[in-house]
Amino acid sequence: MSVLIASSVLRTCLGDGPQTFAALLAGRDGRSPLRPGYPQQLRVAYGYQVDGPAGPYAASRWLADCARRAVAAAGVDTRNVRLACLVGTGLRELSTVEATAGEDLAGVPAHRLHFADAVRAAVPGVGDVVTIANACSASGHALALAQDMVELGDADAVLVCGTDAMTTSMLAMIGRVVDEPTERVRPFDRDRHGVLLGEGAAAVVVVPDHGRPALGRLLATGLSCDAHHETAPSPEGIVRAMRDALTRAGARPADVGLVLAHGTGTALNEPAECAALCEVLLAGGADPLVTGVKGAVGHMSGTAALANLDVALRCLATGSVPPTVGLRVPLAEAAGLRLVREEPAPLPPGLVQIDAFGFGGVNAVTLVGAP
Numbered sequence: 054m055s056v057l058i059a060s061s062v063l064r065t066c067l068g069d070g071p072q073t074f075a076a077l078l079a080g081r082d083g084r085s086p087l088r089p090g091y092p093q094q095l096r097v098a099y100g101y102q103v104d105g106p107a108g109p110y111a112a113s114r115w116l117a118d119c120a121r122r123a124v125a126a127a128g129v130d131t132r133n134v135r136l137a138c139l140v141g142t143g144l145r146e147l148s149t150v151e152a153t154a155g156e157d158l159a160g161v162p163a164h165r166l167h168f169a170d171a172v173r174a175a176v177p178g179v180g181d182v183v184t185i186a187n188a189c190s191a192s193g194h195a196l197a198l199a200q201d202m203v204e205l206g207d208a209d210a211v212l213v214c215g216t217d218a219m220t221t222s223m224l225a226m227i228g229r230v231v232d233e234p235t236e237r238v239r240p241f242d243r244d245r246h247g248v249l250l251g252e253g254a255a256a257v258v259v260v261p262d263h264g265r266p267a268l269g270r271l272l273a274t275g276l277s278c279d280a281h282h283e284t285a286p287s288p289e290g291i292v293r294a295m296r297d298a299l300t301r302a303g304a305r306p307a308d309v310g311l312v313l314a315h316g317t318g319t320a321l322n323e324p325a326e327c328a329a330l331c332e333v334l335l336a337g338g339a340d341p342l343v344t345g346v347k348g349a350v351g352h353m354s355g356t357a358a359l360a361n362l363d364v365a366l367r368c369l370a371t372g373s374v375p376p377t378v379g380l381r382v383p384l385a386e387a388a389g390l391r392l393v394r395e396e397p398a399p400l401p402p403g404l405v406q407i408d409a410f411g412f413g414g415v416n417a418v419t420l421v422g423a424p
Contacts, residue, residue, distance in 0.1 A: 055302075056203045057267035057424060059210070059260045060126035062119045063363040065253040065350040066101040073350065074367045077375035078397050082349040084237055084249070091221060096228035099236065100219055101251035101351025107218055109149045115254035116140065116168055116216035117175035123256035124176050129210050131178030137208040138182040139199055140168045141192030141215045143354030143411070145184065148218040168216065176212065189315075191215065191355030192255065193409035193417025196362070197274035199259040209261070215356030216254035223250060223354075238352070239379035240316030240345040241323050241387050248317045251351025255359035267424040268366045272404065273301035279414035285321050287414050291329035294416040298406070299333075302420045306337025309420070310403025311374060313361040315410045316345025317352055318379065326408065327386040334406075335389055342401055344393040348379030358409035358417060365405040369423050374398045 063070035066083030076083070083101050091097075103115065120138070129136055145166045153161050164170070167184035187194050192215035199211035227248055228234065235247035259271060275297030279290030299306060312334070315326055334341055346364055347353075353360050368374050380394045407419040 055262060055270045055272045056200050057260050057262050057265065058269045058271055058366065059258045059265070059267050060123045061257045061268055061363045061366050062123040062126065063255045063360060064103065064115055064119055065360065066103055066251060067350060070363050070367065074364060077346060077349050077364065077378065078373060080376055080378055082237065082378045091224065095224045096234050097224045098234060099249055101249060102219065103253050107148065109152060110146060111148065112146055112216040112218040112254070113168060113171035116214055117171045119254045119256035120172055120212060120214055121175040123258050124212060127258035127260065129258060131176065135180055135209040136212060137180045137202060138172050138212040138214065139195040140172065140182065140184045141195040141355045142184060142186050142217055143188050143191055144217050144220050144223060145186055147220045147222065151221050179212065187355065188411025188413060188415050189352065189354050189357050190409040190411040190415050190417040193274060193358030193419055194276065196271065196358065196419055197276055197417065200271055200274065203259055203261055211259045212256060213259055213359065214254065214256040215359040217252055217354040217356050219250050219252050237379055238318040238348045240314065240318045240348050240377050241383055241392055242318070242380050243382045243384045245318040245323065248319050248352045251353040253353055253356060255356050255363055257359060257362065269369055270422045270424050272304065272420040272422055273298050274417055274419040275301060277414065277416045281414045284412050286325040286410055288325045288328040290414045291325060291410060291416055292332055294418040295329060295333040298418040298420050304404060304420060306334045306339040308404050309334055309339050309341050309406050310401035311368060312341050312343045312406045312408065313365050314343050314345040315408040316347050316377065318347060322410065323384055324386045327390060331389060340391065342374055342391050342393050342398055344374055345377045348377055358407060358419065361407045361409065362419065362421065365407055365421055368400050368405065372400045374400050
């Protein structure tokens with residue numbers, strides 16, 4: 054059984070959801086020099102940062118704003134609706150801990166690493182609030198759990214959120230795994246050099262299908278956790294997640310018209326993702342368009358799946374698919390895939406597939422359709 058997405062709110066380096074989508078259609082990106090204060094030794098000079106100083110508990114503040122607006126847009130009244138909340142994140146409030154390093158860490162209580170306080174302050178009357186720290190597919194896993202909760206009657210509605218702020222430790226990692234510092238994210242490009250971090254937050258409200266207005270239909274999320282390698286993706290694990298999504302949705306590969314790819318611009322992700330798309334979709338009779346957003350907003354860690362979802366919903370609403378910012382010459386492994394580049398493309402009929410893959414082979418693939 055499918056459920057509905059009643060609202061979606063996004064905040065990226067490019068602005069809110071409408072501003073981000075307009076920038077994507079125009080082929081613009083939100084890359085900027087890293088904020089002052091990051092060490093020179095990081096070998097990272099750029100990021101896709103939310104405007105203004107981050108400061109302590111930035112991820113919580115961005116999350117609270119998106120959560121409040123998503124609940125209001127969905128028309129959910131917590132006085133008579135059992136609203137639960139699931140927050141997907143890759144880094145939690147690690148940036149706040151890092152900023153306090155060398156000082157008294159008692160000033161960062163353990164429960165503030167999670168987001169219950171932020172959500173409860175923004176959405177009075179919300180029920181259970183659970184934080185899922187599940188790498189870069191965290192908010193995709195939260196979507197899967199939200200659908201289960203609504204279908205099983207464990208909640209009348211579920212607020213699904215994602216949030217992440219940039220951290221020095223993650224910047225240090227991405228700066229040390231490339232031969233030369235990465236200048237920009239170039240998904241599916243032959244000459245891609247690596248990933249850069251993005252930050253921001255997103256929130257959607259998932260509700261039962263009772264004939265109410267909605268932005269889209271959440272059909273299914275397929276999951277896999279293959280533990281293939283600490284960081285390297287496994288095409289076989291991604292294939293399992295894609296097939297799981299199709300099976301749960303009762304859909305065929307040929308039903309998929311558009312893929313919002315994970316597309317990190319790294320040496321290993323793109324060949325693995327291309328191989329999985331060819332094995333599952335192309336071999337199954339599909340010929341979808343494929344696009345990605347990380348060239349414009351960076352890698353938003355645990356928020357990545359919901360950022361893709363917001364863009365997918367706007368594709369369904371407008372009939373337009375934005376190009377992959379940063380893509381000039383496709384890599385050889387993408388032969389046969391209809392990558393969207395340079396100009397927006399008309400949305401093909403069919404479902405939209407949203408890919409999100411994380412370290413350790415924690416994968417989530419979501420299928421959505423028109424309401």
